[in-house]
Amino acid sequence: MVNRHTAKWIRKSHRYLGVFLGIQFVMWTVSGLYFSWTDIDEIHGDHFKKTEVSMAKFSNLLGTDSLMLQEPISSLQLLEIATQPYYWINDTELFNAKTGKRKPGISKEEALGVAARYMLPELKVEHIKQIDSVGDHHEYRGRPLPAYEISYTTNENVKAYVAIANGAFQTVRHRNWRWFDFLWMTHTMDYNTRDDFNTTILRAFSLLGLITVLSGFVLWYISSPSMIKMKKRFGKKNIKNSNR
Numbered sequence: 458m459v460n461r462h463t464a465k466w467i468r469k470s471h472r473y474l475g476v477f478l479g480i481q482f483v484m485w486t487v488s489g490l491y492f493s494w495t496d497i498d499e500i501h502g503d504h505f506k507k508t509e510v511s512m513a514k515f516s517n518l519l520g521t522d523s524l525m526l527q528e529p530i531s532s533l534q535l536l537e538i539a540t541q542p543y544y545w546i547n548d549t550e551l552f553n554a555k556t557g558k559r560k561p562g563i564s565k566e567e568a569l570g571v572a573a574r575y576m577l578p579e580l581k582v583e584h585i586k587q588i589d590s591v592g593d594h595h596e597y598r599g600r601p602l603p604a605y606e607i608s609y610t611t612n613e614n615v616k617a618y619v620a621i622a623n624g625a626f627q628t629v630r631h632r633n634w635r636w637f638d639f640l641w642m643t644h645t646m647d648y649n650t651r652d653d654f655n656t657t658i659l660r661a662f663s664l665l666g667l668i669t670v671l672s673g674f675v676l677w678y679i680s681s682p683s684m685i686k687m688k689k690r691f692g693k694k695n696i697k698n699s700n701r
Contacts, residue, residue, distance in 0.1 A: 468676055474669040481646075481662055488640035500637045502629030505615055506575050515542040518554040525559065526550070537574075538624040539567045545623045563624040568605040572617045575626045580609045587621070593649055596630045596638065 498504075515537075521530060526546065534545040535554065542554035551560040563571070565585050572582075589603045597604065601620040604627065609615040611631075618627040642651050646659040 470672060474665060474672065478662065478666055478669055481643075482666070484640075484643040488644040491637070491640050492644075495633070495637065500634050502615070502631050502634060505577055505580065505613075505629050505631065507577060510575055513537050513540055513542075515554065518542060519557050521546075523557050524552050525557070534623075536623060536625065538563055539570050543624070545625075549622075551623050562603075562621040563605075563619070565605060567624060568619040568621070569607065571619050571624050571626055572607050576609075576617055576629075580611065580615065583608045583610045596635060597628070599650075600627050601625070 515535075518535075521533070521544070524544070524546070527550070528547060531547050533547075536543045536545050536551075538560075543560060544552045544554050546552065551562075552558065553560060565587075569582065569585060585605055585607045587603055588597065588606050591597050591602065596616075597606070597618050600618065601622060603621045605619045605621060607617045607619065609617070613631040613633070615629065615631045617629050619625070620627055638651065642648055645651060645654055645656075646662065647654070647656050
């Protein structure tokens with residue numbers, strides 16, 4: 458039988474742990490509900506993009522030996538920018554695949570053309586701007602910079618991003634994605650990259666959450682009228698058996 462002092466200590470610890478962890482428990486529950494009720498393709502913004510992207514076909518392209526390369530080729534990709542073919546070599550240099558001329562980056566007009574190839578035609582461009590750096594919490598974090606940010610006139614505040622170095626379409630961001638990103642941050646408790654499940658704070662809260670639940674079970678065990686009656690009944694039986 459747990460004495461009164463111990464029972465009081467368990468009850469007090471359970472109460473304060475519940476208050477301390479309560480907000481995070483609510484965030485875990487709310488974010489979990491949001492994740493289970495949303496379509497991940499919609500979060501990715503697929504409903505703002507064309508289901509099929511038509512890519513041009515090219516012929517009579519220059520061989521790589523005709524390019525003025527500074528280093529041997531380790532990777533090569535054929536890209537289309539403003540209906541023209543380009544070689545993206547070693548993830549650093551862009552060359553026109555027909556003229557061999559090196560291209561330092563794409564223009565705003567070319568970025569709009571790239572975005573138009575992927576985005577729905579009914580979306581109207583509101584404005585376009587160049588971004589050279591982003592913070593740790595920016596929606597375009599972790600992707601190639603500099604880039605063009607293309608904003609569309611929509612209630613969902615839709616934005617598309619195109620890398621300047623090679624004209625590659627990067628991603629779409631919109632209101633629901635931003636909510637998802639915020640709730641994912643609160644769910645994982647990684648307030649920097651959003652992707653680390655091994656943070657100290659998450660481990661600590663998970664351990665404290667387990668302690669809170671277990672202390673609740675202990676409180677139920679020591680304070681439940683049914684359990685108290687059962688323990689008294691067994692206690693009386695043991696006394697009778699010991700007197701025989």
